[in-house]
Amino acid sequence: MAETLKDQHENHESYSVSPETAQETHEKAPQRHKSEHKHNLEEDIEQIRHNAEKAAIESDKTRAEAKQQDETHAPKDSFVNKELKEMAYTRTMNRVRQQLSPVGRKFSRLVHQPVINSVSEGVSKTVGRTSGLFGGGLVALLGTSVYYWISKHYGYDYNFLIYLMLLAGGFVVGWLIELLWNISRRGHHHQ
Numbered sequence: 001m002a003e004t005l006k007d008q009h010e011n012h013e014s015y016s017v018s019p020e021t022a023q024e025t026h027e028k029a030p031q032r033h034k035s036e037h038k039h040n041l042e043e044d045i046e047q048i049r050h051n052a053e054k055a056a057i058e059s060d061k062t063r064a065e066a067k068q069q070d071e072t073h074a075p076k077d078s079f080v081n082k083e084l085k086e087m088a089y090t091r092t093m094n095r096v097r098q099q100l101s102p103v104g105r106k107f108s109r110l111v112h113q114p115v116i117n118s119v120s121e122g123v124s125k126t127v128g129r130t131s132g133l134f135g136g137g138l139v140a141l142l143g144t145s146v147y148y149w150i151s152k153h154y155g156y157d158y159n160f161l162i163y164l165m166l167l168a169g170g171f172v173v174g175w176l177i178e179l180l181w182n183i184s185r186r187g188h189h190h191q
Contacts, residue, residue, distance in 0.1 A: 129174070139170025139173060
């Protein structure tokens with residue numbers, strides 16, 4: 001143990017520093033620390049820059065591959081034609097009919113025959129307008145109620161033709177109201 005202490009003392013003496021050198025070393029230590037820190041930061045920045053460039057290259061490759069896959073899997077330009085529409089309509093009708101009762105299926109097949117369907121569409125755009133039906137029903141109800149009360153109160157015979165005339169008149173009035181409503185809405189949209 002004595003030898004170890006002697007060796008340490010000798011080593012200490014050989015590394016002894018003068019007070020001026022110690023002062024100079026003490027003053028340069030923060031600068032040396034700053035330069036080492038700056039050097040480490042520059043190395044870190046270079047490493048980050050290298051990693052970012054590498055990630056950007058990989059991202060570009062991935063984006064190019066995704067775009068190429070999108071183009072290969074993209075549907076070709078196809079146009080919807082009458083045949084395609086009929087196929088979609090038939091499939092939809094079959095799917096819906098499977099959920100109906102047997103009587104409902106037969107009625108659906110009858111109603112959706114091309115002839116009956118075209119007549120129904122035509123009627124719904126002309127005679128079967130909801131505004132006309134509502135107007136006709138309302139005028140016929142109120143008109144025949146008043147006419148019935150007058151005929152009972154004053155002793156007249158009830159004429160059934162009046163009901164049909166009130167129904168037709170109310171139908172026309174309902175159409176006219178709808179027509180005026182649509183014209184006024186179009187006028188507001190253009191302004």
